[in-house]
Amino acid sequence: MKKTPLFETHQALNAKIIDFGGWGMPVQYSSVLEEHRAVRNAAGLFDVSHMGEIEVKGRDALALLQSLATNDVSKIPDSGAQYTVMCYPNGGTVDDLLIYRHSQDHYLLCVNASNIEKDFQWILENNKTPAEVTDLSPQTAQLAIQGPRSEFVMQKLTETDLSSIRYYHFQRGKIHGIESIIARTGYTGEDGFEIFLPAGKAADLWREISEAGKEEGLLPVGLGARDTLRLEMGYPLYGHELDQDHGPLCAGLGWIVKMDKESNFSGNFIGRDALLRQKEQGPGERLIGFEIPGRGIPRAEYPILKNGEVIGKVTSGSFSPSLNKGIGMGYVRTEYAAPGGELEIGIRSNTAPCVVVKTPFCKSKVKK
Amino acid sequence: MNFPSNLLYTKEHEWISVDGGKARIGVTDYAQSQLGDIVFVEVPEAGRRLKKQETFGVVESVKTVSDIYSPVGGEVLSVNAGLEAAPELVNQSPYEKGWMIEIRIGDQGELAGLLSAEAYRKYVEEEAGQ
Numbered sequence: 001m002k003k004t005p006l007f008e009t010h011q012a013l014n015a016k017i018i019d020f021g022g023w024g025m026p027v028q029y030s031s032v033l034e035e036h037r038a039v040r041n042a043a044g045l046f047d048v049s050h051m052g053e054i055e056v057k058g059r060d061a062l063a064l065l066q067s068l069a070t071n072d073v074s075k076i077p078d079s080g081a082q083y084t085v086m087c088y089p090n091g092g093t094v095d096d097l098l099i100y101r102h103s104q105d106h107y108l109l110c111v112n113a114s115n116i117e118k119d120f121q122w123i124l125e126n127n128k129t130p131a132e133v134t135d136l137s138p139q140t141a142q143l144a145i146q147g148p149r150s151e152f153v154m155q156k157l158t159e160t161d162l163s164s165i166r167y168y169h170f171q172r173g174k175i176h177g178i179e180s181i182i183a184r185t186g187y188t189g190e191d192g193f194e195i196f197l198p199a200g201k202a203a204d205l206w207r208e209i210s211e212a213g214k215e216e217g218l219l220p221v222g223l224g225a226r227d228t229l230r231l232e233m234g235y236p237l238y239g240h241e242l243d244q245d246h247g248p249l250c251a252g253l254g255w256i257v258k259m260d261k262e263s264n265f266s267g268n269f270i271g272r273d274a275l276l277r278q279k280e281q282g283p284g285e286r287l288i289g290f291e292i293p294g295r296g297i298p299r300a301e302y303p304i305l306k307n308g309e310v311i312g313k314v315t316s317g318s319f320s321p322s323l324n325k326g327i328g329m330g331y332v333r334t335e336y337a338a339p340g341g342e343l344e345i346g347i348r349s350n351t352a353p354c355v356v357v358k359t360p361f362c363k364s365k366v367k368k
Numbered sequence: 369m370n371f372p373s374n375l376l377y378t379k380e381h382e383w384i385s386v387d388g389g390k391a392r393i394g395v396t397d398y399a400q401s402q403l404g405d406i407v408f409v410e411v412p413e414a415g416r417r418l419k420k421q422e423t424f425g426v427v428e429s430v431k432t433v434s435d436i437y438s439p440v441g442g443e444v445l446s447v448n449a450g451l452e453a454a455p456e457l458v459n460q461s462p463y464e465k466g467w468m469i470e471i472r473i474g475d476q477g478e479l480a481g482l483l484s485a486e487a488y489r490k491y492v493e494e495e496a497g498q
Contacts, residue, residue: 016404032430033405224404224431295452297408297428319407319430348426 004049005141005202013220021114023050025223032224036321039188039229042217043147045209046226048194049202052116052137054109060129061105067269068126069099070248072261076101081168081185084256085248086122087271091278092244093251095119096236098185100170108181108196110142112238126270141202145209146192146229148365149216154193156212158182162193167367176208187226189233189364228318231327234289234359240300240315241287241329249275250283250331252359285312286337289359291327292345296352298328303346304354311336314345322362326352329359369492370397372463376439376479377488383463384439386479394467395427395436395458398492403429406458409451411468416444418471420478425468427458440478442471 001024010017015026026047028035038044056065065073071084080101086094095115100108111119120135127133145154151162160173160182170183181196197205210218227237236242241251248257257275292298298317303310317328328345336343339358344351375383381399385392400406408428418424418438425436447469451457458466473479483491 027431028404031405033407036430228430295408297433299433319428321430 002050004047005199006047006049006206009203009206010047015220015222018223020050020223023113025050026220028222028224029220032222032228033321035219035221035225036228038217038219039147039190039221039225040322041148042219043145043149043153043192043213044188044219044221044225045206045213046144046146046221047141047202047206048144049141049199050113051142052109052111052113052119052135053140053142053196054111054116054120054123055134055136056107056109056123056131057105057134058129058131059105060131061107064123064127064129064131064133065099065107066261067128068123070258070269070271070275071256072258073099073101073107074261077169078103079169079171081170081183085242085253086119087247087269087275088244089270089274091247091249091271091274093238093242093247094122094244096238096242100181100183108136110194115238139199141197141199143195143197143202143205143209144186144192145195145213145218146186146188146190146221147218148191149213149218150190150192153209153213153216153218154182157208165193176205178205180205184367186366187235188229189235189360189362189366190229191365191367227316228321231316231318231329232320232322232360232362233364234329234361236287236329237316246287246331247271247275247278249278250285251287254279282334284334285331286334287315287329288312288332288337288356289327289329289361290343290345290354290356291323291361292325292352292354294352296345296347296350297326298330298345298347298352298354304330304332305344305346305351306336308344308351310346311343317345320361327361328354369401369489370463371485371489371492373485375463375485376482377485378437378439378482379491380437382437382439384479384482385463385467386473389473389476390445390470391440391442391473392467392470393439394462396488397462399434400459400462400466403427403432403434405430406455409455409458409468411447411451412444414444414446417474418442418444427455436468438471439482440471441474443474444469444471446470
């Protein structure tokens, strides 16, 4: 099992460790519900060092990224970030990622842990430019601090004026003396930061943040609550809502697909033709969000039915700690995707009625 | 970890409390601690006949789904209706308020194969140590 630089820290906190895509990661420290509520009401500290960081540098960096990403990378300002996917020629997803722009010639890509090697190879194989591509994952740690008290807690540890960092922007600065990238991004729907720092300093910063957040009710948060938090926001997770067969359009991510982007390279990007065809014909299936008003908790892989006929499959499902009921996402045939529609979830030998709803399930509180 | 000595246990982490021809069944303190926050419990209706080792219910935490097996065969006499509104009782009081079903034992002989508190404690320590 691969370990992050914080593995011993998690063990010392008595975390329950699970295998997450080959990584030994904390799924919970005390209680998933408690950790979830800490993030919604106060603050939570996450080790997300398993995520990958790939640097793209050089005069052709923008051209390379424009040829791979579906979003328009030229629109990212310096010190800005953008959500995008990379697609295969057939329109399926290689990965979803954040691109952070230092300057026109220098970018940092934050990719999913289970896809680091695949993404790195994909970028190298499709790099027809002299741009330099480097996998910085092994020497980079990443902490996320999320929740309404995040700024207050972090401001105790840095002279960088955090209130000046807007949503989807970042600054380089020192936190507790450690050179970091401080980004106002996250995966919870709360205000907060994601911090990139040298792997060797991670345990030190973890301790400082835990201490600084104590009075505010900050808790360490594992992957269990990370998943319920992102699900309540309707955020996709690679391997569930996005995969090689499910591209951005059917996943409801049309807003990050720019068919006509400005580019100093060419207008084309990998997957564009397939996505254009999908857009014209309309995808055969669509990602929906749904709630179960009665008893029952949906889980990934459960069938979605209409009047007893299988019309789709759950991709993510859980008990929602904020709504106190079962919620989920899944793919259904397009004609059943309209909000308000009444469907059923097959749970063991029974079915539970569910209602198609617009996502997010809970109101996002990020600082726009 | 608490394993009352007046109960019998299974390797699937159920307990059974025998009172003459009747018995109560639930999941152990170890089981609830491994599952984490329990948010859903499904139990059968009274009157259902269970075989030894048959799945009679499901307990779900935020992240996991686990079957519950009947330690012995018998007929379900009553179920703990309180768990529908308060499944967290299984976490808070696994042997008392978190009981799941009460049965009339079909064959007292089946009790012989169950674990004592001491044997169960050893089994759990080995499992946790792995």
